[in-house]
Amino acid sequence: MIQELTQYLIDHPIILTSLGIFSVLALIGGWYVVSHHLHAVLVTLLCAAGFVSGILVLYRGFENDLKDLQIIGAFLIVIFPLVYHQAIHLAKIAFGGAPSATAKGHARRAGA
Numbered sequence: 001m002i003q004e005l006t007q008y009l010i011d012h013p014i015i016l017t018s019l020g021i022f023s024v025l026a027l028i029g030g031w032y033v034v035s036h037h038l039h040a041v042l043v044t045l046l047c048a049a050g051f052v053s054g055i056l057v058l059y060r061g062f063e064n065d066l067k068d069l070q071i072i073g074a075f076l077i078v079i080f081p082l083v084y085h086q087a088i089h090l091a092k093i094a095f096g097g098a099p100s101a102t103a104k105g106h107a108r109r110a111g112a
Contacts, residue, residue: 039091047084050076085110 009016033041058073060066088110 040088043084043087043091047080047087050080050083054078054080 009019054073054076056073057069057076061069061071061073
């Protein structure tokens, strides 16, 4: 399989070149996002994961008729958007009123 793919790419240099250019541009874009927007990306991913975990716990609580899981799931669903909103607000303060473009967009959507 790999030998066939290698032979195909050798036989079609335009595709090989396009794949190489795409890979280089993807690496540059990934580096830019990580170096300039890491805080906003991490906050967004962690809060989204917590929110979805709350939905799953709430669902399991209703499915198995367990009151404690229902309460914990509802708590997670409420708390993680608040944590997200607070983190974006603190980022706005910490960056001296000039947060990254991503944080500005999140803050605008969150109403901060």
